[in-house]
Each structure stands twice: as C-alpha cells, then as structure tokens.
Amino acid sequence: MEKTLNEQASVFYNNGDYEKSAALSLQVLKHDAADYTALVNLGNIFYLQKKYGRALLYYNRARKRQPENPVALINLAMVGYDSGRFSKARIFLRQVLRKDFRNQTALILNGQINLAEGKYTAAVKSFKKALRAVPEDVWLHAYLGRALQKQCRFKKALDEMLRAVELSGGADVQHLDFAYGLYEIADEKGKNFVDSHLREWHQKYAENDIVQQTWNAFYPDKNFTVSKPEYIRTLFDVFAENFESCLHDLDYHAPELVAEKAAFFCHGDARKKWRILDAGCGTGLCGKYLAPLFENKEIFGVDLSAEMLRQAARKNLYRQLVNDDLLSYLSSMPRQFDLVVCADVLTYFGDLKRLFYGVEKVLCPGGIFIFTASKNTYDDGDWFAHLSGRFLHGEKYLRSLCAAQGFSILDFDEKVLRREGGKDVFGWVVTLRKN
Numbered sequence: 001m002e003k004t005l006n007e008q009a010s011v012f013y014n015n016g017d018y019e020k021s022a023a024l025s026l027q028v029l030k031h032d033a034a035d036y037t038a039l040v041n042l043g044n045i046f047y048l049q050k051k052y053g054r055a056l057l058y059y060n061r062a063r064k065r066q067p068e069n070p071v072a073l074i075n076l077a078m079v080g081y082d083s084g085r086f087s088k089a090r091i092f093l094r095q096v097l098r099k100d101f102r103n104q105t106a107l108i109l110n111g112q113i114n115l116a117e118g119k120y121t122a123a124v125k126s127f128k129k130a131l132r133a134v135p136e137d138v139w140l141h142a143y144l145g146r147a148l149q150k151q152c153r154f155k156k157a158l159d160e161m162l163r164a165v166e167l168s169g170g171a172d173v174q175h176l177d178f179a180y181g182l183y184e185i186a187d188e189k190g191k192n193f194v195d196s197h198l199r200e201w202h203q204k205y206a207e208n209d210i211v212q213q214t215w216n217a218f219y220p221d222k223n224f225t226v227s228k229p230e231y232i233r234t235l236f237d238v239f240a241e242n243f244e245s246c247l248h249d250l251d252y253h254a255p256e257l258v259a260e261k262a263a264f265f266c267h268g269d270a271r272k273k274w275r276i277l278d279a280g281c282g283t284g285l286c287g288k289y290l291a292p293l294f295e296n297k298e299i300f301g302v303d304l305s306a307e308m309l310r311q312a313a314r315k316n317l318y319r320q321l322v323n324d325d326l327l328s329y330l331s332s333m334p335r336q337f338d339l340v341v342c343a344d345v346l347t348y349f350g351d352l353k354r355l356f357y358g359v360e361k362v363l364c365p366g367g368i369f370i371f372t373a374s375k376n377t378y379d380d381g382d383w384f385a386h387l388s389g390r391f392l393h394g395e396k397y398l399r400s401l402c403a404a405q406g407f408s409i410l411d412f413d414e415k416v417l418r419r420e421g422g423k424d425v426f427g428w429v430v431t432l433r434k435n
C-alpha cells in the first residue's frame, strides 16, 4: 500500500532527515493548511533545532485545529519547560491531566518542572504516580532518584538510580547518572554511606568502563594513574550534545583564560603564521577564542570523543580535527606546532609525564604550551584521584615536571576554573615556553 505524505514525512523524521520531512509536511499543508499531523511534525522539527518560536507557531496552529488532542498540548508544555517558562508549561499540562489524569508523559514533565522549581515533594509524587502506570520505565526511576536525593532520602535515591541502570540493561547514560549520584551523595555523606550500593553495582557490572573508573576513584590503587580512553570516549560521547550548556551553568571559562594568556604571551608579527594544536579540543570552545587571535587560522584539534568532534566541526574553525587518543596522536606527530593548548584535559590524567613529553616533542623550539590544571586541595601528593573520577594536581609536582620536561615557566596563575556543587574549583592557568 502506498504511504501518505504524512507517513513518508514521519519516516524521514525518524531517520533524522528533517529537511525532507519538513518539505513533505509543507506539501501537505498546501492542500490543508490545518492538517494536524503535518503541523505537529513541523513543530517537532523546529523544536529539535531549538527554534522554539517557530515550533510554538506550528504547535499552536495544531492546537487550534484539535484543542483537546494531548500531542500538541504536551509539546507546547515541552517548549515551555525547555525555555524555562514553567507556568506556561503547567497550563498545558493541566489541560492534558484534566482529561487523562494518568497521562504518563504529562506526569513526567510535571515532575521535572517541580524538580526544576525545587518542589521536591510534589516531584516525587508525580514520578511515583507515573510509575504506577509504567513501573519499568527507566527514566522515571532515574528522575525519582534525583528527586529523592534532593529530599535528602539518599539510600532510597540510590536504590532508584540503580534500578534505572538495571532496567536499562546497563545503558551508559544510566551508569553515568548513577556514578554521578554516588559521587554527589558520597561528597555530602561520606564514602562509607554509599559503599553498599557501589559494591552491588561493581559486582554486577565489573566489566563496564564507567563502573571501573568510579570504583578506582573511590578506592584508588597505585595502578590508577590515568583515565582509560574507553571511559573518556563514552563519557564525552554521551555528554557532547549538552556539554556547552552544562558547562555554561558551571561558569566554566578555561577556554577564555587560555586565550587570554595566548593573547598576552604569543605576540609579534610571527604569530600570524603560527600552527596551533588544541589538545583535547572537545566541542571547540578554545578554537572559538583562539581563532580571532591567529590570522591564518592554522588550528588543529584532537579528541577521543567523535561526538565532541562533531560539535567542534560545526564551528568551522579548525583546519583539521582528528579522532585519536592524545598520547598516541602526540607520539605519531613530527615537531610542527608553535602553540599547544590543553583546557580542562589534564584532569583526566594523573601521571602527566607522557603527556608533557609528547607536547614537548611536537612543539617547535621556543614554542608555547598553555594548560589548565585543577588544584589538589586534599593532600600534598603529586596528584589526587577525586571521587568525581577526575584527577587534581599538586603545584610542586607541576612545577618540577615542567622543568624536568624541558620547559620554562612564563606564568603560573591561580584561578577559579569553574564551579561544582555550588563550590569554586580552584586551579591554575600555566604558560610554558619550550627551552
């Protein structure tokens, strides 16, 4: 049987070909300007592109055609939620729940809004109500865990988050969520408090890289000197889409700080011809700040996460982006860069010797290396494996390593690099010159 235009548009939408999908929906609207399915499909396409104004336009037209249909109402509520207009979102949700008080999507969204507004008891109530209809829903257990954590019902919160991991069949995103819950709760209540949950998780999923990294961060041994590439890849592949908005919320400004140092220390006309390596470039935030400083735009980026690189490629700032482990990339490159920058990357390495060796190797004589490092405020060791799974470094260690690896220190500037759990994360922006 031949597919209708709306059915074809839906196939393209599900395959991620939004342009073709939108073209078909517009074709439908030529025959019937108020076709509900086509209007909702166009709204969804704009919603995915975060073009909320246009999404609202189409959803509202759909609502006019079928005022009681929950699809457009819920989508309108989603736009309200995503753009922080919670009271607007509630109006639409109330309309849906008045007709169908068990509507699962509306209950979940209601819970999320309560969570965002700090109404934790109401959030727990919404999520529990929704769970009665779908007791095996992975995200509902995860959200309920978050809401319980906010109510300081920590054990129950961990139970729910672990349930989400199990129900998802061990999906990476749920492992990461659980790992983050363990870290936050341990930070507040102490490591022993979460020990039984950590052990249960570790016993069930010992092979998983996220589980191993978290276990190592809680119980480090002498072999835990650097994060495993598989862990980094998974973490940032999952995180890539929301990386910039999350870090904006954490007041992250390592890339600007690095660029400020580059502007100060890399001067003179020669700079115009410099070749730059953004080591661990992620989504290309350093590129954004460095590009205006270096006229010929010879910026190269390397990163383990293909998804982060996909975001970086969109910025159109890099001459080349390479998906590789930093250590293997550096070891395979000849001497060719005038500047190497590393913003918030050293925190995934404990032992920095191989990294410094590799950077020294690829830098031209007199070349500059600018990096940020987070400060070890816990002990006076060279590095410290933090419960978050990141490494913090000691100032003495960094200074001695710079000297031993053939660099002169031009600047060693203590800064707040970002915030985490409401606290400042201190570190340094360090500028070195190759001897």
Ligand SMILES: C[S@@+](CC[C@H](N)C(=O)[O-])C[C@H]1O[C@@H](n2cnc3c(N)ncnc32)[C@H](O)[C@@H]1O
Pocket: 229, 232, 233, 236, 254, 255, 279, 280, 281, 282, 283, 284, 285, 286, 302, 303, 304, 305, 308, 324, 325, 326, 327, 342, 343, 344, 345, 348
């Ligand atoms: C916190 S992000 C910072 C990204 C970017 N430098 C910025 O400041 O926005 C850390 C990045 O380092 C990358 N990374 C960590 N360890 C790496 C390694 N061994 N090899 C390549 N990339 C690595 C991660 O994939 C991630 O994209």
